[in-house]
Amino acid sequence: MSAAPQKAKPGAEQLAVRVSAVVPLNDLVTRFEFQRTDGQPFPTFSGGAHTVVTMQDDGRTRLNPYSLMSDPADTSTYAISVRRDDQGRGGSLFMHTRVKQGDEMTITYPVNLFSLDLRARKHLFFAGGIGITPFMSMIHQLEQSNGNWELHYSVRTEALGTYVDELKYKFPTKVHVYYDDQSQSIPLETLLDGQPLGTNAYVCGPKGMIDWVHATASAAGWPDAQVHSEEFLAPAPGKPFEVRLCKSDKTIQVGENESLLEAIERAGVEAPFLCRGGACGQCETDVVSYDGEFIHRDHWLEPEQQAGEKIMPCVSRFVGKSLELDR
Amino acid sequence: MTIQFNEETFRDDYSFYNSDWAIKRFPFPFHEDSYMYSVNMEQHRGGPKGSVYEMRFDVDEHYVSEMRDRAMVLADDPLRCQSLPHMTLAGWDLLELIMVSKSEDYPDLFELHRDGNQWRWINKPLGIDDTFTFMDETTLPYGPMEYITRQAQGDFCVLDQRDEMLWMDAGMVTTQADWSLDFDIGMNFFEWHAPVPLAHEMGIFKRALKFLLNIQQGAPARRLNWTMTVNPLLDTSPENYHKWGIQKTTLTPENIGSKQHLRVELQSFFRLPRSNALVFPIRCYLCSFQDLMTVPKWGRRLHRVVRDLPVELATYKGFIDNRPMMLDYLEQFDDGLPTSRGVFPDLETEPPLTKA
Ligand code: HEM
Ligand code: FES
Numbered sequence: 001m002s003a004a005p006q007k008a009k010p011g012a013e014q015l016a017v018r019v020s021a022v023v024p025l026n027d028l029v030t031r032f033e034f035q036r037t038d039g040q041p042f043p044t045f046s047g048g049a050h051t052v053v054t055m056q057d058d059g060r061t062r063l064n065p066y067s068l069m070s071d072p073a074d075t076s077t078y079a080i081s082v083r084r085d086d087q088g089r090g091g092s093l094f095m096h097t098r099v100k101q102g103d104e105m106t107i108t109y110p111v112n113l114f115s116l117d118l119r120a121r122k123h124l125f126f127a128g129g130i131g132i133t134p135f136m137s138m139i140h141q142l143e144q145s146n147g148n149w150e151l152h153y154s155v156r157t158e159a160l161g162t163y164v165d166e167l168k169y170k171f172p173t174k175v176h177v178y179y180d181d182q183s184q185s186i187p188l189e190t191l192l193d194g195q196p197l198g199t200n201a202y203v204c205g206p207k208g209m210i211d212w213v214h215a216t217a218s219a220a221g222w223p224d225a226q227v228h229s230e231e232f233l234a235p236a237p238g239k240p241f242e243v244r245l246c247k248s249d250k251t252i253q254v255g256e257n258e259s260l261l262e263a264i265e266r267a268g269v270e271a272p273f274l275c276r277g278g279a280c281g282q283c284e285t286d287v288v289s290y291d292g293e294f295i296h297r298d299h300w301l302e303p304e305q306q307a308g309e310k311i312m313p314c315v316s317r318f319v320g321k322s323l324e325l326d327r
Numbered sequence: 328m329t330i331q332f333n334e335e336t337f338r339d340d341y342s343f344y345n346s347d348w349a350i351k352r353f354p355f356p357f358h359e360d361s362y363m364y365s366v367n368m369e370q371h372r373g374g375p376k377g378s379v380y381e382m383r384f385d386v387d388e389h390y391v392s393e394m395r396d397r398a399m400v401l402a403d404d405p406l407r408c409q410s411l412p413h414m415t416l417a418g419w420d421l422l423e424l425i426m427v428s429k430s431e432d433y434p435d436l437f438e439l440h441r442d443g444n445q446w447r448w449i450n451k452p453l454g455i456d457d458t459f460t461f462m463d464e465t466t467l468p469y470g471p472m473e474y475i476t477r478q479a480q481g482d483f484c485v486l487d488q489r490d491e492m493l494w495m496d497a498g499m500v501t502t503q504a505d506w507s508l509d510f511d512i513g514m515n516f517f518e519w520h521a522p523v524p525l526a527h528e529m530g531i532f533k534r535a536l537k538f539l540l541n542i543q544q545g546a547p548a549r550r551l552n553w554t555m556t557v558n559p560l561l562d563t564s565p566e567n568y569h570k571w572g573i574q575k576t577t578l579t580p581e582n583i584g585s586k587q588h589l590r591v592e593l594q595s596f597f598r599l600p601r602s603n604a605l606v607f608p609i610r611c612y613l614c615s616f617q618d619l620m621t622v623p624k625w626g627r628r629l630h631r632v633v634r635d636l637p638v639e640l641a642t643y644k645g646f647i648d649n650r651p652m653m654l655d656y657l658e659q660f661d662d663g664l665p666t667s668r669g670v671f672p673d674l675e676t677e678p679p680l681t682k683a
Pocket of ligand 1: 607
C-alpha cells in the first residue's frame with residue numbers, strides 16, 4: 001500500500017534498561033535483573049519468551065538471546081539467568097565478568113518461539129540444566145490461571161541445581177529433580193505413559209535431551225504437535241572464512257569467534273534477524289554460488305534448501321574456497 | 328480533535344454518508360493504476376496526521392452508528408462472536424491493547440484508570456463508565472473480547488499461534504466481505520484462505536504466513552484489502568447473502584454513483600503479550616463512487632484499475648456482472664492524464680478533470 005513507507009528494521013523493538021541486580025546463583029549461573037531507564041513499565045509477556053541482549057564488548061557488538069525468567073505479569077523488572085560458557089564465543093563470559101549493577105544496556109521486546117499451548121489440559125515440563133529458565137516464566141503464568149503443570153528437572157549436582165531450592169519449596173508436589181551425580185535420570189517412558197488426554201510436553205535443555213524426548217514421545221504414540229522444544233543455539237565458533245555479499249558489493253571476513261551474521265553487520269550491511277539462534281527464520285539468506293561445504297546449524301531450513309540454496313547466517317558457517325550470498 | 332459523530336444507518340434506508348473530512352481521509356487502496364495481489368505489508372507505526380493510518384485504532388465519524396449496527400447484528404445472530412475456551416487470555420490482551428491505545432490516542436473520548444487490577448473504563452461517545460477487575464470475567468457483562476469489540480470499529484480475528492501456524496480460534500465478525508466466522512472458526516491460515524483465487528499459486532500466502540508468525544510485540548503491521556459493495560452495507564455476510572446479494576441487481580446507470588461503494592479494509596496485525604496470540608483487526612471503510620470522483624486522481628485511477636482487473640479477481644470480489652456498468656460510469660472521470668504515485672489525493676498538485 002505504501003501509505004507511509006517505512007523500512008522494516010532488523011531485529012525486534014529495543015528497550016533501554018539499567019541492570020538493577022546481579023545475583024550469582026552458583027558456580028556457573030548468575031541472574032541479571034533489569035529495570036527500564038525511562039521509568040515506564042515493561043510490556044507483559046508470555047511464558048517461554050526470550051529477549052536479545054546487546055553487549056558492547058570493546059568495540060564489538062554481541063547480541064545474545066536469553067529466556068525471560070521473571071514473572072510475566074511483573075512489569076517492573078525483567079530477569080534472565082546466564083550460564084557461563086567457557087568454551088563459547090564470549091557473550092556469556094562478558095555478562096559474567098563485565099556487567100555490573102547500574103550498567104545501562106539495551107534489550108529487545110520479548111519474542112516467544114516457545115509458547116504454551118493454552119488448549120492443553122496439562123503441561124508436562126522437562127528441563128535440563130540452564131534449560132530451566134523458560135519454565136520459570138511459564139510456571140508463573142500457569143500459577144496465575146490455576147494451570148495444571150508438572151516439572152521434571154535434571155541437574156548435574158546439587159550445587160549446580162539452579163532454582164531447585166526455590167522450586168521445591170514453592171511447589172513440593174509438582175517439581176521433581178534428578179541428580180546426574182547420583183545416577184538419577186528422568187523416568188521418561190513411564191512419565192509419557194499414563195498422562196491424561198490433552199497433555200502437552202515441553203523440553204528445554206541440551207540437544208541430546210531434546211532429541212531423546214522427541215524420539216521417546218513419538219515412539220509412545222504422541223502427536224508431534226503436542227511435544228514442544230526449545231534449544232538455545234549459540235552460534236558456535238569455527239574456522240575463519242571469506243564471503244562475497246553481492247547486493248552490497250562487499251567482500252567480508254568472518255572471524256573465528258563471530259557469526260556470519262555478526263560479520264555482515266560489522267561490515268555495515270543491514271540484515272534481518274530476530275532470534276539469532278537458528279529458530280525464527282528471519283535471517284534466511286539466498287546462496288548465489290559456492291565452492292565448499294556448509295556447516296548448517298539451524299532448525300529452520302529444509303534439507304533440500306540446505307544443499308546450496310540457502311543459509312541462516314545467525315548460526316551457520318562455511319568452509320571452502322568461495323561463498324557468494326544475495327545480501 | 329473533536330469528532331462529530333454521524334446519525335446514520337447501514338441498512339434499510341441507508342442514511343450512511345461521508346463528510347468532506349471523511350472523503351479526503353478515505354484509505355484509497357491503489358498506489359498505482361493497476362492492481363494485483365501482493366504481500367503488501369508495512370509497519371503500523373502511525374502515518375500522516377489526520378489520516379486513517381495515524382492511530383493504532385482509528386476512530387471516525389461513523390463510530391457510534393457502526394457500534395449500533397454491530398449490536399443489531401449480534402442480537403440476530405450471536406454466532407458472529409465466538410471465542411474457543413483457550414482464547415480468553417488473548418481476549419484480555421486485546422481488551423488491554425484497545426483500552427490503552429484509545430485512551431492514549433483519543434484522551435478526550437476515552438479514559439482508562441488503572442489501580443492494580445481494578446480498572447475503570449470511560450467511553451464517552453457510547454456513554455459507558457464501567458469499573459471491573461482485570462482478568463476476572465465475572466466483573467464484565469460479556470467476555471473480554473466481546474466487551475471491547477462491541478466498542479471498537481471493524482472486525483477482529485484473534486489467531487492462536489501453534490506449530491508454525493495461525494488458527495482462527497476467536498473473533499468478532501459483523502462487517503465482513505462475504506465470509507463467515509462460524510464457518511472458519513478453528514481453521515488454519517491456508518484453510519480459511521482456500522477460496523481466494525491466484526494468490527496461492529503466486530506463493531503469496533506462504534510468504535504472508537511467515538511474515539505474520541514473526542510479528543513481534545511492539546512492532547505491529549498493516550495492509551489494505553478492498554472489494555465492492557452495492558449500498559453502504561456493513562454486514563455482507565454469507566449468512567445474509569439472500570438479503571444483500573439481490574441488491575447487486577438494483578444498480579442502474581442513474582443510481583450507480585450513489586449506490587456503488589468501494590469497500591476498503593485497513594487490516595492490522597498486533598502480537599498480544601500474555602497469550603502470544605495475534606490479533607487481526609479488519610477495519611472497513613465505505614465510500615460511494617460519486618464521492619470518490621470528487622478527487623480527480625482517484626477518478627482516473629479507479630477507472631483504470633477496474634478496467635484492467637483480472638477476471639478471476641472481479642469474479643471473486645463479486646462484481647463481474649456489474650463491471651460493464653461501472654466502467655461506463657467511471658470512464659467519464661478518466662481523461663487519460665497520468666496520475667501521481669501513492670494513495671493520497673494530492674488535490675493541490677493533480678490537475679482537475681479535463682473532460683466535459
Ligand atoms: C491472520 C490474518 C488474516 C486473516 C484472519 C485473514 C482472513 C481472510 C479471510 C477470512 C478472507 C476471505 C476468504 C473467503 O473468501 O472466505 C481473506 C481473503 C484474503 N486474504 Fe486474508 N487474512 C489474513 C491475513 C492475510 C495476509 C497477511 C494477506 C497477505 C497477502 C492476506 C491476503 C488475502 C487476500 C489476497 C484475500 C482475498 C481478498 C479479496 O480479493 O477480496 N490475508 N483473508
Ligand atoms: S535470526 Fe532467527 S533464524 Fe537466524
